[in-house]
Amino acid sequence: MGKIANEELLQKLTARFTNTVKQTGEDFGLLTVEAEREVIADVLAYLKTDPSLKFIFLTDITAIHYPELEKAIAVVYHLHSLTTNTRIRVKVQLSVDDLHIPSATPLWDGANWMERETYDFFGVIFDGHPDLRRILNVDDMTVFPMRKEFPLEDPNRVDKKDYFFGR
Amino acid sequence: MQNHPAYTDNDPQTEYSTLNLGPTHPATHGVFQNVLQLDGERIVSGVSTIGYIHRAFEKIAEHRPFYQITPLTDRLNYCSSPINNMGWHMTVEKLLGIATPKRVDYMRIIIMELARIADHIVCNGVLGVDTGAFTGFLYMMEYREEIYEIYEEICGSRLTTNIGRIGGFERNFNDIAFAKIRKFITKFPAVLKEFEALFNRNRIFVDRTRGVAAVTAEDALSYSWSGPLLRAAGVDYDVRAMEPYSSYEEFDFEVPVGENGDVYNRFLVRNEEMWQSLRLIEQALNKIEKEPSDIFHADVPAFYLPPKEEVYNNMEALIYHFKIVMGEVHTPTAEVYHAVEGANGELGFYLLNDGGRSPYRLHFRRPSFINYQMYAPMSRGMLLSDAIINMSSLNVIAGELDA
Numbered sequence: 001m002g003k004i005a006n007e008e009l010l011q012k013l014t015a016r017f018t019n020t021v022k023q024t025g026e027d028f029g030l031l032t033v034e035a036e037r038e039v040i041a042d043v044l045a046y047l048k049t050d051p052s053l054k055f056i057f058l059t060d061i062t063a064i065h066y067p068e069l070e071k072a073i074a075v076v077y078h079l080h081s082l083t084t085n086t087r088i089r090v091k092v093q094l095s096v097d098d099l100h101i102p103s104a105t106p107l108w109d110g111a112n113w114m115e116r117e118t119y120d121f122f123g124v125i126f127d128g129h130p131d132l133r134r135i136l137n138v139d140d141m142t143v144f145p146m147r148k149e150f151p152l153e154d155p156n157r158v159d160k161k162d163y164f165f166g167r
Numbered sequence: 168m169q170n171h172p173a174y175t176d177n178d179p180q181t182e183y184s185t186l187n188l189g190p191t192h193p194a195t196h197g198v199f200q201n202v203l204q205l206d207g208e209r210i211v212s213g214v215s216t217i218g219y220i221h222r223a224f225e226k227i228a229e230h231r232p233f234y235q236i237t238p239l240t241d242r243l244n245y246c247s248s249p250i251n252n253m254g255w256h257m258t259v260e261k262l263l264g265i266a267t268p269k270r271v272d273y274m275r276i277i278i279m280e281l282a283r284i285a286d287h288i289v290c291n292g293v294l295g296v297d298t299g300a301f302t303g304f305l306y307m308m309e310y311r312e313e314i315y316e317i318y319e320e321i322c323g324s325r326l327t328t329n330i331g332r333i334g335g336f337e338r339n340f341n342d343i344a345f346a347k348i349r350k351f352i353t354k355f356p357a358v359l360k361e362f363e364a365l366f367n368r369n370r371i372f373v374d375r376t377r378g379v380a381a382v383t384a385e386d387a388l389s390y391s392w393s394g395p396l397l398r399a400a401g402v403d404y405d406v407r408a409m410e411p412y413s414s415y416e417e418f419d420f421e422v423p424v425g426e427n428g429d430v431y432n433r434f435l436v437r438n439e440e441m442w443q444s445l446r447l448i449e450q451a452l453n454k455i456e457k458e459p460s461d462i463f464h465a466d467v468p469a470f471y472l473p474p475k476e477e478v479y480n481n482m483e484a485l486i487y488h489f490k491i492v493m494g495e496v497h498t499p500t501a502e503v504y505h506a507v508e509g510a511n512g513e514l515g516f517y518l519l520n521d522g523g524r525s526p527y528r529l530h531f532r533r534p535s536f537i538n539y540q541m542y543a544p545m546s547r548g549m550l551l552s553d554a555i556i557n558m559s560s561l562n563v564i565a566g567e568l569d570a
Contacts, residue, residue, distance in 0.1 A: 027501045028261060057404075058391050059506075062530040064519060078504060078517070078532075082388075082402070085409050089504065110391030113540040121225075136218035136569055145226060152230050166493065 004053065004086040006031040012053070017043060024091065032089040040092050041102040047079055047088065048107055055079035055088060061104065061114035063122040065147045071095045073122055077104070094124065103129040121146035183211055186551075190219050194555045196293060197565035201543060208551050213543040217536075221569040228529040232494050233259050234333055234470075236529070241327035243533060244567040246289050247282035247510040248328045249318070254507035257412055258516040259333050260465075262503045267465045270458035271335040272414035273451040277348060278321065278330060279413070279507075280444035280451075284355070285314045286510030287395075287437040290562040294434055295366060297559045298375045303365050310358055313351050320344040334471040335464025345452075352448050359441055366434070373431060380545060380557040382428035390541045393534055394512025396561065399436045400428030406508040417454070420447050430560040469496045494524030511535050511562055535567035 009031055013021045020039045025032040035043045047055040059078035066072050071093035080087050092101060103126035104111035115126040116135040123144035126132055134141060143150055189200040198219035204211040224239045231239075240251035253275050260267060267275075288311045292304035315325040321344050322330040322337065331337070340348075366372050382392075387400040397404055405422040407415045423439035425432030464471050472491055473484035490496050500522045506515040515532030538561055546554045 025502065028503055030504055032502070056388055059513065060515060060517065060530070060532040062517060064528045076517070078515070082404055082409075087504070089502075108391060109386070109389045109544075110537060110540065113536065114391075117536075136221040138218075145223065150226075152226055 004084050009088065016046060030087055030089055034091045037092050037094065037101055043090060044104055044107055053081060054083050055081045057082050058108040058110055061111060061118055063118045063124055065122060067148045073099060073124060075101055075124055099124045100127050102127050105129055194297065195558060210546045210549050210551060210554055213546045215543045218569050220565050224570045225529055228526055230525060232524045238329050241329055242566050243531060243570060244509060244511060244564045245326055246564055247286035249278045249282040249330050250507060250509050251514065252328060252330050253279055254514050254516055256331050256333050258503055258505040258518055261505050262499060262501055262518060262520055263470060265334055265465050265467050267335060268462045269414060270455060270462045271464060273455045274336060274340060275413045276451045277448050280447045281314050281317060283510050284441050284444050285311045287441050291434055291437050294556060294559045297556045298372055303362050307362055310355055317344060317347045320347055332471055334467045339463040352445055356445060363438055376431040376434060377429060379430045379553045387428060391537050395433055395436045395440060396538055398423060399425035399432040401426055406506050406513050412507060418447055418450050430556055433560045498522055509534055512538060531570055533567045533570055535563045539563045539568055
């Protein structure tokens with residue numbers, strides 16, 4: 001089977017999920033859609049199980065922090081349909097006060113650690129995850145270090161201020 | 168993972184012993200900790216703890232210009248750092264829309280395939296050590312050394328190579344480098360053949376590995392496995408074939424596939440991949456001869472640092488040097504996902520750029536991290552000694568696991 005055209009993919013998604021899924025980009029030929037949190041579990045299940053799509057391979061789950069947006073955290077899923085060699089990127093925007101999102105672990109076992117990593121660095125809470133703990137950072141850490149407000153280095157250091165380096 | 172006998176934790180008839188396998192255990196080849204519940208020698212359950220060498224590369228990358236991120240990628244899978252370096256350069260080139268000359272692509276293929284061979288030498292050699300055969304490891308290690316000497320000739324360093332630049336290479340391959348590559352591909356086949364003769368039909372090795380830790384294709388896909396592990400389970404997914412980068416589409420190579428995903432199949436797949444890598448290197452060497460020999464980078468003055476003698480003598484070069492170093496070159500606002508076939512599987516770079524000098528967000532899709540998560544569930548019901556060789560055959564590299 002050949003590659004699924006982005007228009008066809010988008011058409012199928014909007015036909016099924018109407019306004020809750022919309023295209024946000026198509027950088028370098030990779031279709032990016034944004035889904036509402038309420039439908040994300042259904043969107044992923046549909047993409048995985050629909051016989052004409054079969055996005056059976058979960059490439060990655062991660063998140064992005066946009067501090068200036070009202071819904072500041074975007075959870076990003078990369079899926080790959082191995083039979084048609086098509087990729088898709090699905091995003092869900094969440095507000096920092098309410099970082100709950102359904103877990104993808106019922107669909108893919110591999111989502112387990114990817115979601116733990118996303119929780120560890122951004123604090124996104126995946127509802128229904130079997131074991132949502134920190135994974136790379138120490139268990140007693142209280143912050144989510146990949147958020148933009150978290151400084152790279154100890155802010156009390158005086159020898160490495162950015163202005164010394166013209167930054 | 169349902170085919171093993173079921174154990175319950177609160178069975179009054181059984182008393183389990185707890186074993187800390189790792190974080191520093193001679194058999195784990197890195198900092199991996201698994202807390203295992205043992206019933207005799209059989210594993211009842213296990214919990215993996217990772218993150219011992221987490222160095223926050225994704226956070227650091229948000230504060231560094233693009234060309235200074237290469238050293239971070241070195242330290243992901245440090246057994247095959249050139250593949251990571253090239254993957255990163257290609258991601259940035261995709262973002263900037265740089266088309267590399269054919270000769271650069273071929274040079275990259277040579278260096279990436281050498282790195283793949285070096286990585287597989289370690290993995291398969293160590294698998295032999297863990298099953299009690301030290302000879303193969305020592306014999307093969309000599310040739311990893313030869314690969315490191317080739318790196319040294321090309322870029323000056325051996326393990327964490329920082330090889331290549333955005334747009335190409337920092338300098339041309341010299342004659343000694345080409346001679347060393349030629350020497351390697353003429354000498355190595357005999358060694359690899361002998362290595363296979365030592366293991367492939369060795370009764371002890373086959374008994375220890377065949378049927379051990381067999382994984383079905385469904386499980387492998389559900390756990391997002393990629394690379395030799397997924398191919399050993401029978402799925403022919405190879406990024407080089409599916410989404411060719413760096414002119415792989417011009418090359419003639421096969422994607423070896425296993426049947427039942429056990430340790431023995433993974434060993435065979437990796438061995439066969441080394442043969443295919445040799446084929447690729449040979450084809451690339453032949454193709455390079457037809458290209459103009461003085462081209463080793465794309466013509467992108469805004470991103471490729473000019474040579475020092477030009478910086479001192481040429482106004483334009485000085486301006487570009489200043490602009491690159493001070494980060495005053497315009498970059499497009501876009502998001503890129505670029506994947507390369509690393510030695511352990513699909514190594515992906517998800518780069519979100521806001522037009523600045525450093526990424527707004529950079530995420531590494533690290534195959535070791537994703538492959539390793541099946542380790543604890545799949546060890547259930549397995550003998551401890553089988554779990555050890557299973558870990559060697561997963562070839563989890565701590566740097567890539569923890570980023």
